[in-house]
Amino acid sequence: MNTNHYFTKFSEHENEKASNVYVMSLIGIVAGLPLPIVNLICTLVFYFSNRKSTYFIRWNCTQALISQFFLFIINNTGFWWTLSILFGDNTITNDYIAYLIFLFAINVFEFIATIYTAIKVRKGHFVSWFFFGQLTSLILNKKI
Amino acid sequence: MKKLFIEFTVLVFLFFGLYFCLNKFDWISITNYKYYHEKAEEKLGELTLEYLIDTNSEIETEAIVQPLDSLVNHLTQKNNIKNVKLHVIDDANVNAFALPGNHIILNSGLLLDAKNQNEILGVIAHELAHLYHNHTTQKLSTELGLTILIANNNELAANAIKKITSTSFDRKNEKQADLTALKFLEKANISQQEFVDFMERLSQSDSENYLHINWLETHPEGKTRVAYLTNSIKDTNKNYQNVIHENTFRIMQESLKY
Numbered sequence: 319m320n321t322n323h324y325f326t327k328f329s330e331h332e333n334e335k336a337s338n339v340y341v342m343s344l345i346g347i348v349a350g351l352p353l354p355i356v357n358l359i360c361t362l363v364f365y366f367s368n369r370k371s372t373y374f375i376r377w378n379c380t381q382a383l384i385s386q387f388f389l390f391i392i393n394n395t396g397f398w399w400t401l402s403i404l405f406g407d408n409t410i411t412n413d414y415i416a417y418l419i420f421l422f423a424i425n426v427f428e429f430i431a432t433i434y435t436a437i438k439v440r441k442g443h444f445v446s447w448f449f450f451g452q453l454t455s456l457i458l459n460k461k462i
Numbered sequence: 463m464k465k466l467f468i469e470f471t472v473l474v475f476l477f478f479g480l481y482f483c484l485n486k487f488d489w490i491s492i493t494n495y496k497y498y499h500e501k502a503e504e505k506l507g508e509l510t511l512e513y514l515i516d517t518n519s520e521i522e523t524e525a526i527v528q529p530l531d532s533l534v535n536h537l538t539q540k541n542n543i544k545n546v547k548l549h550v551i552d553d554a555n556v557n558a559f560a561l562p563g564n565h566i567i568l569n570s571g572l573l574l575d576a577k578n579q580n581e582i583l584g585v586i587a588h589e590l591a592h593l594y595h596n597h598t599t600q601k602l603s604t605e606l607g608l609t610i611l612i613a614n615n616n617e618l619a620a621n622a623i624k625k626i627t628s629t630s631f632d633r634k635n636e637k638q639a640d641l642t643a644l645k646f647l648e649k650a651n652i653s654q655q656e657f658v659d660f661m662e663r664l665s666q667s668d669s670e671n672y673l674h675i676n677w678l679e680t681h682p683e684g685k686t687r688v689a690y691l692t693n694s695i696k697d698t699n700k701n702y703q704n705v706i707h708e709n710t711f712r713i714m715q716e717s718l719k720y
Contacts (some may be wrong), residue, residue, distance in 0.1 A: 352509070358710070392477075395668050410490075411494065412485065412487075412488060412489050413485060414492050415489035415490070415493065415495075416481065416484040416485040416487070416489060417481065417484075419484050419489075420480055420481045423480065424477075424480075448469060448472075448473065449470055449472075449473050450467035452465060452466045452469055453466060456463070456466060
């Protein structure tokens with residue numbers, strides 16, 4: 319992660335709102351378990367509600383949304399695989415257990431990263447995630 | 463753009479690399495999954511059996527249990543199935559079922575309703591097929607899985623979804639058990655026609671309402687069932703033999719009446 323110090327650049331209100339998007343995605347994950355789509359919907363709603371906001375807020379909303387989308391794909395695969403074992407003809411295999419551990423590790427890492435980012439952004443730092451930050455900048459068509 | 467592409471490639475490699483590294487371990491052995499799965503099955507079967515015996519007493523009369531044990535042993539030996547435990551429950555309902563841990567339960571009502579030993583053999587073969595295909599544990603894990611998934615949401619919706627998916631799941635398994643039962647009977651040199659006749663007799667006692675709520679019933683509708691069973695019978699002209707003497711069978715039924 320790249321954290322640039324922009325203490326005087328953004329207002330308190332902006333910092334709080336930008337930080338809230340990460341808090342919202344965390345709440346979405348916890349509240350929506352075991353369904354993987356709830357946190358994505360929460361982040362999407364937050365994104366659309368802040369489309370007219372300042373660049374800083376929009377940037378963080380977009381970064382959170384893109385990362386949640388990727389997480390959604392990974393979680394969704396695990397979700398449907400589990401359902402196929404519970405209701406279909408699939409059985410628990412080594413691949414499945416390995417994928418569950420992989421899923422857990424990714425989610426824990428994402429959880430920690432989101433909490434860290436939420437705290438940093440609240441303090442006025444600009445946190446650009448590996449790959450997701452670059453992609454966000456490309457989408458919003460502006461360099462940081 | 464170039465930096466983005468490089469970062470994307472690194473991320474993909476990291477993800478796949480992590481998954482492939484994790485995949486190298488034998489998690490089934492590390493977690494002792496098979497051992498705990500078998501233990502859980504046994505425990506589940508014992509708990510369910512305890513509940514059943516508490517509700518309706520188990521019949522242990524020799525004249526009833528021994529002939530039935532002979533029928534079960536004949537089928538299991540010919541089909542190389544091991545460790546099956548038979549229980550006879552004092553219940554007037556014409557029913558039989560399999561429980562995890564290789565338990566087969568026969569209701570006294572079913573034993574009295576049967577016209578000959580081959581009908582009972584057909585039912586036993588059907589329950590053995592459920593054990594063979596591991597339907598009982600699948601069904602219980604489905605119900606448990608659904609409870610965990612939707613427990614936090616609307617209770618009414620949860621119960622409805624459980625019922626609907628549970629019964630659809632059962633009908634598919636029931637058909638598979640029926641067809642496997644025919645194979646078991648064939649391998650044990652037992653006539654399959656009586657099993658079909660028994661199913662037909664049961665289907666004739668279905669009420670009209672059954673036709674309309676078939677989708678919600680656990681077993682395939684009677685006529686459908688008889689149709690696919692009839693189409694699946696192999697050779698009806700073989701020289702089939704009885705497993706126990708007809709007199710032994712009649713004595714068993716007489717003993718049940720008292």
